[in-house]
Amino acid sequence: MRKPVSLLIGLFLSAGFAGGAIETPKNQPVEITSTGDTNYENGLATARDNVAIHIGDTDIYADSAKYNSQTHDIIVQGHVRIYKDTSLYLTDHAIYNTETKQINTDEMRTDYQPYFVHGISVTSISANGYRIENGDFTADDTPDPSFHLHARTVRVYEQDYVVFQNVTFYIGKVPILWWPYVYQSLDDAFSFTVSPAFLSTWGPSLLTKVTFPITDKITGDFHLDYRGRRGVAVGFDAVMKYGKDNDSWAKLKTYYLQDQNPDINRTNVPRGSISDGRYRASVQDYTNFTDSIYAIVNVTKMSDQYLMQDFYPSEFRVDPVPDNVVSVAKTNPIYTLSTITRFQANDFFEATERLPEVVFDITRHPLFGGPIFYEGETGFANLELKFPDGSGFQDYRAVRFDTFHQLLYPNTYFGWLSIVPRVGFRETYYSSTRDLAGINFTQTNPLIPSFLLPNPTEEMPLNYAGGTWRPVINAGAEASFKISREWEDVQSRFWGLDGLRHIIQPFTNFSW
Numbered sequence: 233m234r235k236p237v238s239l240l241i242g243l244f245l246s247a248g249f250a251g252g253a254i255e256t257p258k259n260q261p262v263e264i265t266s267t268g269d270t271n272y273e274n275g276l277a278t279a280r281d282n283v284a285i286h287i288g289d290t291d292i293y294a295d296s297a298k299y300n301s302q303t304h305d306i307i308v309q310g311h312v313r314i315y316k317d318t319s320l321y322l323t324d325h326a327i328y329n330t331e332t333k334q335i336n337t338d339e340m341r342t343d344y345q346p347y348f349v350h351g352i353s354v355t356s357i358s359a360n361g362y363r364i365e366n367g368d369f370t371a372d373d374t375p376d377p378s379f380h381l382h383a384r385t386v387r388v389y390e391q392d393y394v395v396f397q398n399v400t401f402y403i404g405k406v407p408i409l410w411w412p413y414v415y416q417s418l419d420d421a422f423s424f425t426v427s428p429a430f431l432s433t434w435g436p437s438l439l440t441k442v443t444f445p446i447t448d449k450i451t452g453d454f455h456l457d458y459r460g461r462r463g464v465a466v467g468f469d470a471v472m473k474y475g476k477d478n479d480s481w482a483k484l485k486t487y488y489l490q491d492q493n494p495d496i497n498r499t500n501v502p503r504g505s506i507s508d509g510r511y512r513a514s515v516q517d518y519t520n521f522t523d524s525i526y527a528i529v530n531v532t533k534m535s536d537q538y539l540m541q542d543f544y545p546s547e548f549r550v551d552p553v554p555d556n557v558v559s560v561a562k563t564n565p566i567y568t569l570s571t572i573t574r575f576q577a578n579d580f581f582e583a584t585e586r587l588p589e590v591v592f593d594i595t596r597h598p599l600f601g602g603p604i605f606y607e608g609e610t611g612f613a614n615l616e617l618k619f620p621d622g623s624g625f626q627d628y629r630a631v632r633f634d635t636f637h638q639l640l641y642p643n644t645y646f647g648w649l650s651i652v653p654r655v656g657f658r659e660t661y662y663s664s665t666r667d668l669a670g671i672n673f674t675q676t677n678p679l680i681p682s683f684l685l686p687n688p689t690e691e692m693p694l695n696y697a698g699g700t701w702r703p704v705i706n707a708g709a710e711a712s713f714k715i716s717r718e719w720e721d722v723q724s725r726f727w728g729l730d731g732l733r734h735i736i737q738p739f740t741n742f743s744w
Contacts, residue, residue: 435460465489589613
């Protein structure tokens, strides 16, 4: 399956690419080196074989180069590579002017993962405007991409707007969609995004987004999507900045579709019945009350457990089960006091609710300024393990009190050996435990280890026993040191080497 090609991303890429974006301060020295002949005569510097040119924060590499100190033109030919910050531009021939900061070339390509850009005849049309002939944009990293956007002409006006003319979307070599004219503002005030896509679970699709300002501090996104196998979907997102210096923010995401084929499943995991009315609503918030007190809100409500997998695959890979948490924390160089509330907003996901949990964490610091360090943590939590509806398991709960304290004595011996011995104590109290009488610990499921306590069911109901204290004493030591050696005479422009340093750091940790 291929990921959608974002036209908006392509527009921003073309802006940096078309201009060459090689900004060099005036009167900046030009450094030219090569492994072949290098000479300077009548204001013209010539270099051959493995040429390297350095101008400010820009590096240019080529087979040969000429620099005219009167016109300030640098002409490079053969395997040309232009590095600017983290960007790489490739071509066979280019002319760059150090005064006007303009670049002209017959053909150039670049990549901003996961997007790849190729253009022919890149020329400057004004001080901040550039023109690309036959520009291609794709997210497929093959010589013959399976999908791409092709624009006959592109005019880029940096930090202003981009105009595409005669734009065609291709799958393979087959044209699918065509736009005679596309205007894209580079201002955050308003923008329009078109993302053609073709996924096996979606079919031919067209995802559109309109970004517009609501107030000076609130921006909205309206989504109108069509998927050939799913139908029409709508959504609204909003981002708000507030507070002192706009250091607090809130995000809202909503999405709804009447799914024409909710039972499509391209995995080996069986699914139950899914309603055709599918939706997502999520709120994220980060609020700074003071310099040391902040709050976090992360709440997501969904129609079913497969919505993220079906319509937000990139988010699903990172966070397949969205959490639902509200937290307030007070920070200090010595300690952190936090209150956490976690709840089961979606009854098809398993969740350990914390209603609430309060934790006082003391960071590692020297006791009374001496050589012995102390660290600790004390917490109280009202816990309930809630299983998905229909799982057959019985929920259960307990109140937990936990406190941990540890002393450490970090030191360095012989000037190179670091040893950190430690000794600690932990005490945990649970208000309720399970009565294990009559429970069969033999597991019939081969995927579950036999030593794990089975979840309570109707056949094996939950029986509460009394509370219990669980003390733990721990001790141990960490040891490490470093060995390093340098080879300053190792030089290679091809590999970008300017000396080598090798570091070995053995580390061991004994714990009891």
